[in-house]
Amino acid sequence: MICKGLVMNKILLLSALIIALPVSSMEPIAEDDLGVITAQGGVYLTGDITINDQGGPLNVDGPSQWQRNCTPTSTDRRCGARLAVNSGDGANSGWLVLDNIRGRFSFEGITLKTRRIDSGFNGDGASFNNDVLEVGLPNTVTYSDVTFTVANSNQARPTDAGFQQTDIFSARIDGDITLRGNLLLFPTGTP
Amino acid sequence: MLIRILTNSVLPLFFLLLCSFTNADLVAMEDADLGEVDGEGIGVVLEDFVYNAGEQVNGGTFEITGLSGRVNGGGQQNVVLGISQFYIAGQGSNNGSNVDNNPVTLGRLNYPFNIELVDGDNVGVPDKAVFEFAAPKKAIDASYFNFAMENRSEGSGQRVDRISGFNTNVLSSRTTERADMGIRFDLEIGGSRFQSLENHIESLAIDGSYTRLWGDSGHMEGELAVNLYTPSIEFFACDAAGNNCGATVDFQNVAIEAELGYGEAQPVTFEVGADGNFIFEVGSLQGRCGSLNGTGGCSDAAGRAFFNDYYQNGPKGNIYIGNVSVGGRNYGSSTISNLQIQYLEVKSHDL
């Protein structure tokens, strides 16, 4: 706690020293030049994420047991990524599994910026009067053959001894999804 | 002056150097220490939000598979639920036809969705930090329902006779923060399409709902509150192409306030058993009595105090449907009131 405070002080101290020293080779920009600069604060993201859409690295280079038919419609449990969670005591309890995670997501235009809200929101903005982190959602997210399966298993990995898995359902999405709006994040509570 | 300069610049520098060279081991925090944590939470508001997906929205595939079913008692076949549309939008979505330019703001700036680590002492889980994910809080921390009570003719005390009214000012969500949502799906068994079922919920508020999670004895425990308030939930069926829709079953003025779990005294657990089937459990209240009377009830003061508190203030469920309307005919109201669960165990098995 003390160290953190001192680090802040250090930054201030160093900044102060830097500012105090003469800086060379910087020239003021002329008003005309400044006038043509338009900038927007924040970040603009475009993404294309592919997860195991051909099955996974082990299906390509791994041992023979992992060589599987991993076409887009395959539901083989050796394809795709897998996430297993155990909320019990580990030894005597099983795993809730998200299996066969694969596919491709692409989106354009997730924005990230800070924003001051002091108006709008049907009157709430004025009383809120604070900064928020605004994550702008991309309007459209394109899914290509995205699949996942919800399942239960008694062991963590398919390679564990005595492994048994029961699939509950699978989902498959291929197409565009409309996702519009802004996610606003801000601190609450009293620390 | 000199001393002050020294204090402000040299001393910090000195301690700064000290900090850089300090090499301390990390020590796990005790539960009791963690129980003192009460930090800031993260408020979440979804501004101008629209979600619209489905096979008939943008083309493509959006389906749930892996289920099994039978037709007229035959053999098990693959069941596919094709989701034609799933949407979350603002008021006036007109059963999913007016979605794209009809956004809703979920949460209010002063009543946001909240993710926080709360002090367990305040929520019935002493000496622990509790992870809480909550929907917007209510404007007034009270029940939405007003009850008319009646005396028990053969027992003692009172019970609920009927729901006499509603405290609409309890909710913090206004019409601009209440979403319309709906789903249309097609049922396909063994490759044949049988029907389309649609469900639309109007102006839904979930104020006061939350999930709390903490750890105990090596597993995860929790507490849930589910609150739903909506003026209309509609169900109707259409043919395989989604046309020629039949009469609508409309549940009007639906309100549900349900609580599961009571802190550490009655935790909710969700686990997968060693055989791979899941187990959902609301803790049993058995064994809380220090001594029993002849008919199995509590006779000790501490036990009676606990149960009197539980039956009076503990987790309760109230479900109310104002009217069920089908094709112009009304089938009146339905009420389940003051539902308290003393024990619940749900185990799944393969069919």
Added chain:
Amino acid sequence: MKAVFIIMMLLPQFVWAALTAIDDAELSDMTGQAFINLDRSSSGGFDFTKVTLGLDVKTSLNSDLVELGRYERSGEVAGSSDIRISDFALGHINDQGEIVPFEITDPFIELAFETVNGRENLVGVRLGFGEAKGKLSGNIEYLTGNIDIELYGTGSYLSSQMSCGFFDLICEGAKALVGGAWGNDEFAANASLVNASNGNPDPIRATHVGMPNGSNLSIPDGGGFTNFLLGLFSSSNCELLSTQTCFPLSLYRTLDIGNKDTGAAAEGLFLSFQTKNVGWVDGGTTTTASEGAFMNIPNGGIRTSFPEAFNGIPRARTKYVDPYFD
């Protein structure tokens, strides 16, 4: 589901653990069938879609009020409901302070559809239990549905409840037979929802249960002649051989669902809501549910002795500090 998509979009690569060789036998370790079944069937002009959940449920719960279908209905008392049970409870607490839960196996939700003029109308929904067992307690004020109660008891007890008129020789003769030759025989009768004023079956908003007009006693283990004789006497207007045969539902404060002697569960228990008469199908049996809310407790669902039928069944303890006990 949306949350999962957002999380998945932001997840980095996964890290794989060390590989171990597995043999073919281990590869066949995946079971496919999960706990959800979706069935579709047709019967009697209706199409049914049924979602069955493979669940074993054990519960002990209390509720101040369970009321379904509170609306004015022609021919019924104003202010009544299709089903109204106060201080409703499932499961009970025994003398040792142990919770004995109500057990439900394989619950399901079923929707009934009827195609009229090319349109598929949703006409009914029901919540059913594949099997149910345990104590159901409550003050039953109104009940709509099909309740089949099996009554049983010895002749000696039955005869003690018969009060014959001074010159009613037939009654006196029957009483002597029931209490004498048949004194130790086990009698059986079936009771269902009735209208107390005339003994007619009354499946809608009933307040009484008993032997409907025309029903009679039988001795299941008795011979043909015995049962022929018994068949001559049938219940009429809530009376059989000067014995009262209809009783208020509120007397039966705890019902044993399933057979408490053999431990068998009751099958076919359901609660339904329909907009017209719908014939719900369970296995080979069709139960026609009337319009509105409806509860079905089928044959074998409740077995009650004659003494319990005449005197009522006291309420079991359902809370550790119980307003009916403490």
